[in-house]
Amino acid sequence: MRAAVLRATGSIATNRLTIEERALPPLGEGEILVTVRACGVCRTDLNIVEGDLRPHHPTIVPGHQIVGIVAQAAEGVALAVGTRVGISWLGGTDGTCAFCREGRENLCDAPVFTGYDVDGGYATSVVARADFAHPLDERLDDVQAAPLLCAGIIGFRALRVAGVRPGEHVGLYGFGASAHLALPVLKSWGCSVSVVTRGENHRAFAEQLGADWVGKESDRPPHALDRAVTFAPSGDVVIAALGALRKGGVVAINAIHLDRIPQFDYDSLLWGEREIRSVTNMTRADARDFLELAATIGIKPAVTAFSLDQANEALRAVKNDTINGAAVITPFNDTVSR
Ligand SMILES: [Zn+2]
Numbered sequence: 001m002r003a004a005v006l007r008a009t010g011s012i013a014t015n016r017l018t019i020e021e022r023a024l025p026p027l028g029e030g031e032i033l034v035t036v037r038a039c040g041v042c043r044t045d046l047n048i049v050e051g052d053l054r055p056h057h058p059t060i061v062p063g064h065q066i067v068g069i070v071a072q073a074a075e076g077v078a079l080a081v082g083t084r085v086g087i088s089w090l091g092g093t094d095g096t097c098a099f100c101r102e103g104r105e106n107l108c109d110a111p112v113f114t115g116y117d118v119d120g121g122y123a124t125s126v127v128a129r130a131d132f133a134h135p136l137d138e139r140l141d142d143v144q145a146a147p148l149l150c151a152g153i154i155g156f157r158a159l160r161v162a163g164v165r166p167g168e169h170v171g172l173y174g175f176g177a178s179a180h181l182a183l184p185v186l187k188s189w190g191c192s193v194s195v196v197t198r199g200e201n202h203r204a205f206a207e208q209l210g211a212d213w214v215g216k217e218s219d220r221p222p223h224a225l226d227r228a229v230t231f232a233p234s235g236d237v238v239i240a241a242l243g244a245l246r247k248g249g250v251v252a253i254n255a256i257h258l259d260r261i262p263q264f265d266y267d268s269l270l271w272g273e274r275e276i277r278s279v280t281n282m283t284r285a286d287a288r289d290f291l292e293l294a295a296t297i298g299i300k301p302a303v304t305a306f307s308l309d310q311a312n313e314a315l316r317a318v319k320n321d322t323i324n325g326a327a328v329i330t331p332f333n334d335t336v337s338r
């Protein structure tokens with residue numbers, strides 16, 4: 001198999017991943033070997049590669065938005081060879097901690113994250129726990145399904161954490177891979193969606209996807225927001241979202257890493273039972289519910305494909321926001337040109 005391997009973290013301005021040949025890994029109990037058809041590139045991959053997230057292993061293969069075909073299954077596994085599955089960030093939990101037992105496996109005390117604790121999908125093959133692999137509806141395309149598996153699921157969870165109800169005014173702050181998948185979900189719920197984002201091309205893209213109002217960071221949406229979700233890794237954006245919220249509204253922060261939370265005025269921004277919540281990981285129920293909705297309403301993410309050899313380039317594209325929608329690595333297609 002071939003894999004893009006991280007051996008030393010640092011700025012992606014220089015290539016951090018090396019393409020290596022390696023033997024297929026052996027299967028453990030309850031595991032499957034998956035031939036990768038597509039793997040989305042997430043901002044979290046960038047945080048891992050650049051070292052914003054402390055390395056858990058001296059080497060790792062990133063990638064946790066994996067679409068592939070089961071090539072081999074350990075004895076007793078219910079998934080048949082040939083099944084198409086999706087593998088996401090939550091690669092495993094202990095199933096026994098207090099959080100798992102109360103149905104909050106996203107907060108598990110001993111989680112296993114794909115592409116961080118175990119090797120991920122920037123590769124031609126990957127091993128995963130069968131009980132954390134999601135069979136994919138045939139209405140979902142390989143490459144387009146990849147960004148659904150983290151950006152999509154976590155964006156959907158963020159809407160749940162924000163407590164969005166049908167018909168509400170919702171603000172999306174930042175318009176990258178996750179937000180552009182949350183927008184069609186909100187439209188399917190009859191919500192009015194305001195998008196606040198810095199990049200002019202992102203604003204045009206949001207308009208094209210049916211946002212009801214689009215503005216810059218310094219602009220204020222036309223209606224006070226019932227809910228807001230922030231996607232940028234910036235505390236200033238959280239404060240901007242708070243400033244647009246009605247009393248009793250919620251800001252959900254969809255970022256695994258934030259630069260800082262600046263000092264802000266409690267009286268005008270948080271009083272009135274406004275709330276700030278963080279969005280942490282995902283549950284298998286989030287994945288199941290979102291993937292079903294995505295197939296039903298026909299969410300078609302905008303994707304830009306990269307070959308495995310272009311993995312560093314794909315990460316730079318995410319870092320520098322040079323593409324609309326999501327970057328996806330297709331490891332068996334080395335002919336992608338740009
Ligand atoms: Zn647990």
Ligand SMILES: [Zn+2]
Pocket residue numbers: 042043044045064089150151
């Ligand atoms: Zn992710």
